[in-house]
Amino acid sequence: MQKNHDKPVGAAFDLSGKLVMVSGASSGIGLHLAAAMAKAGADVALCARRTERVRQEAEHLEALGGQALGVALDVTSVDSIDQAMHQVQQHFNRAPDVLINCAGVALLKPFLEQTPEELDAVLNVNLRGAFLLAQRTAAAMVEQGGGSIINVASTAGIRPGGFLSSYGASKAGLIHLSKVMAFELARYKVRVNALCPGNIETDMHKEFEDAGFTEALVKRIPQRRFGTSQDLVGAALLLASEAGSYMTGAVLTVDGGQTVNSL
Ligand SMILES: NC(=O)c1ccc[n+]([C@@H]2O[C@H](COP(=O)([O-])OP(=O)(O)OC[C@H]3O[C@@H](n4cnc5c(N)ncnc54)[C@H](OP(=O)(O)O)[C@@H]3O)[C@@H](O)[C@H]2O)c1
Structure with a gap:
């Protein structure tokens, strides 16, 4: 007997009553996905280092009717992560x-020129954080x-991209981590799923x-265009909601076909 069998199809994507925590929510993909989750009915915690920005964005999102909170978070600091988690749980009286x-951070530089400090900076945010x-x-x-945990990885973690050695390695690590987590946490x-955007027009992509x-x-790119943050909303809602309830350990590309281009 299937749960939810008689409900309208769209109901499975509804996030009413859910709390979604988003890191990297001060700009680009994270900010857009936080807004999409709020539009799907969720309460949202927007987290990033640019605290003023996430606070302002949270105020805008509250106009949609749910609760939203801007939270200071630096994922390279264990203390900051603990404080952010504490603040979110206190405010919403529940866990996400x-x-x-x-x-995430990017580094576009030839392999032979990347310094140990640059390597550490990328791995510290994208993998350790x-x-x-x-x-x-x-x-x-x-x-x-x-x-449900959605790790935002990258197609650069699936196929090699020139000048993206530390970035690609960090994202390949995150994809693997997602699979191990999916196995252990089921x-x-x-x-736990990895969402792998291709080229998405944001500050980072600039x-x-x-x-x-x-x-x-x-x-x-077979579809011959860069993606937008809006192109990621469907996949993110699927992974976040009941609609994706049998999905764990997946590596979901949203890339206009970039990872299946012809040899
Ligand atoms: N754009 C693309 O083409 C593309 C493709 C594949 C994957 N991605 C991934 O998508 C994610 C978002 O990137 P984006 O394109 O939206 O770029 P973006 O606009 O530069 O966003 C990066 C976000 O990460 C946050 N961040 C950076 N360092 C942080 C830290 N130490 N602690 C907490 N937050 C930190 C930034 O906020 P603060 O600076 O305020 O902390 C910002 O909100 C990244 O993980 C990126 O690797 C992007």
């Missing part, structure tokens, strides 16, 4: 049902009875455009 683990935030959130979700009803890579990159 969904974590969108989206904080994502690991620790997911670990702290998962522990709270286990206690609460379940949840028994606690916590689902670096590629400024470096003059636009034409070459677009040619490698």
Whole structure:
């Protein structure tokens, strides 16, 4: 007997009554997905280092009717992660049902020129930071009875991208981490999936455009365009909601076909 069998299809994507925590919510993909979750009915906690910005964005989102909170978070600091988790749980009186683990930094530089400090900076945010935030959130979700974690990785973690050695390695690590987490946490009803955007027009992506890579990159995308943060909303809602209830350990690309281009 299937649960929800008689409900309208769209109801499975409804996030009313859910709390979604988003890291990297001060700009780009994280901010857009936080707004999309709020539009789907969720309360949202927007987390990033630019505290004023997340607070202002939270105020805008409250106009949609739910609750929203801007929270200071630096994922390179264990203390900051613990404080943010504490603040979120105190404010909403519950643990997050969904974590969108989206904080990230990019480095576009030839492999031979990347310094140990630059390597550390990328791994510290994209892998260590994502690991620790997911670990702290998962522990709270286990206690609460379940949840969904969306690790925002990248197609650069699936296929090699030139000048993206430390970035690609961090995202490949995050994809692998997502699979191990999915395996270990399924028994606690916590689902974990990796969402892998291709080229999405944001502040981060501007670096590629400024470096003059636009034409070459677009040619490698079968759909012949860069994506927008809006292009990620459907996949994120699927992974966040009841609609994706049998999905865990998936590596979901949203890339206009970039990872299946012809040899
Ligand atoms: N744009 C693309 O083409 C693309 C493709 C694949 C994957 N992605 C991934 O998508 C995610 C979002 O990127 P974006 O394109 O939206 O770029 P973005 O606008 O630069 O967003 C990056 C976000 O990460 C946050 N962040 C950076 N360091 C942080 C730290 N130490 N602690 C907490 N938050 C931190 C930033 O906020 P603060 O500076 O305020 O802390 C910002 O909100 C990243 O993980 C990125 O790797 C992007």
